[in-house]
Amino acid sequence: MTARIIDGKAFAATLRGRVAEGVAAFREETGRAPGLAVVLVGADPASDVYVRWKGKATLAAGMVGTEHRLLAETTQEALLALVAELNADAAVDGILVQLPLPGHIDSAAVIAAIDPDKDVDGFHVVNAGRLAVGADGYVPCTPLGCALLLEDVLGDLSGLDAVVIGRSNIVGKPMAQLLIDRNCTVTIAHSRTRDLAAVVRRADIVVAAVGRPEMIRGDWLKPGATVIDVGINRVEDAAGRRLVGDVAYDEALAVAGAITPVPGGVGPMTIAVLLRNTLVAAHARAGLAKPAI
Numbered sequence: 001m002t003a004r005i006i007d008g009k010a011f012a013a014t015l016r017g018r019v020a021e022g023v024a025a026f027r028e029e030t031g032r033a034p035g036l037a038v039v040l041v042g043a044d045p046a047s048d049v050y051v052r053w054k055g056k057a058t059l060a061a062g063m064v065g066t067e068h069r070l071l072a073e074t075t076q077e078a079l080l081a082l083v084a085e086l087n088a089d090a091a092v093d094g095i096l097v098q099l100p101l102p103g104h105i106d107s108a109a110v111i112a113a114i115d116p117d118k119d120v121d122g123f124h125v126v127n128a129g130r131l132a133v134g135a136d137g138y139v140p141c142t143p144l145g146c147a148l149l150l151e152d153v154l155g156d157l158s159g160l161d162a163v164v165i166g167r168s169n170i171v172g173k174p175m176a177q178l179l180i181d182r183n184c185t186v187t188i189a190h191s192r193t194r195d196l197a198a199v200v201r202r203a204d205i206v207v208a209a210v211g212r213p214e215m216i217r218g219d220w221l222k223p224g225a226t227v228i229d230v231g232i233n234r235v236e237d238a239a240g241r242r243l244v245g246d247v248a249y250d251e252a253l254a255v256a257g258a259i260t261p262v263p264g265g266v267g268p269m270t271i272a273v274l275l276r277n278t279l280v281a282a283h284a285r286a287g288l289a290k291p292a293i
Ligand SMILES: Nc1nc2c(c(=O)[nH]1)N[C@@H](CN(C=O)c1ccc(C(=O)N[C@@H](CCC(=O)O)C(=O)O)cc1)CN2
Pocket: 046, 050, 096, 097, 098, 099, 100, 121, 141, 142, 232, 243, 262, 263, 264, 265, 266, 267, 268, 269, 270, 271
């Protein structure tokens, strides 16, 4: 068996196109474009790339994007002051503070300062709570992107066994919640899980978000399983410098039914969903019905 390769890049392009149509309709209705403010502290090279991609995607969708680039030495107080300014700015519908932040800044305090109704990353505890109780709110972009890919591949997920490997607030926990909401039977595995291979082998759906290069081996998978690889790990070995996921891709290809590649799988969905969340925020702030997107 050779797994179907899930083309996240193409799916994300389609989603960005739908958002652009939604933005055009929003502009027509309100006379203004949705606004997204992106804040980057420091010069981490990967974060710099992601922020540039977000800026480009925002403009391509017809939104207004503003970038706030602060020095790595910026104090928490100064960052909180900027967040307060953006909270109060009527032209800003969505606010995003790129993570990770430098070590001297308390990320939780910064996220807590963002107006939950502008929190298009879905990281604020209010939005985490809304997701936990099934209320309308903003869902973190990466897990929502994974859920959209899973529904595209499998249709109805009801009754399927899913394993999420990783329990972060940003991916693992919200991912599990989204799968529960879709009637999956969900196991959250983590670094203390005993016999992870046996746990993974039971799963129809495997979402790997551990941040360990190629940790999930092909022979751990149930034949035909759908594998969503959230990992983006930069490695250097005999094959040179390359990007690999948390799943041993070549091994998994021979066993899985479908799998996301790295790059070109989950990553592009993160930015497409961010645009979608921003459009939703703009509608809510303008008192309009939620767009069907
Ligand atoms: N405030 C946030 N910070 C971070 C988030 C986030 O959603 N909000 N997620 C990640 C970084 N990220 C977006 O911010 C992101 C990561 C990866 C990709 C992506 O498309 N990756 C490519 C490969 C890119 C490469 O070569 O490095 C892929 O997988 O195809 C997009 C966005 C952490 N911080």
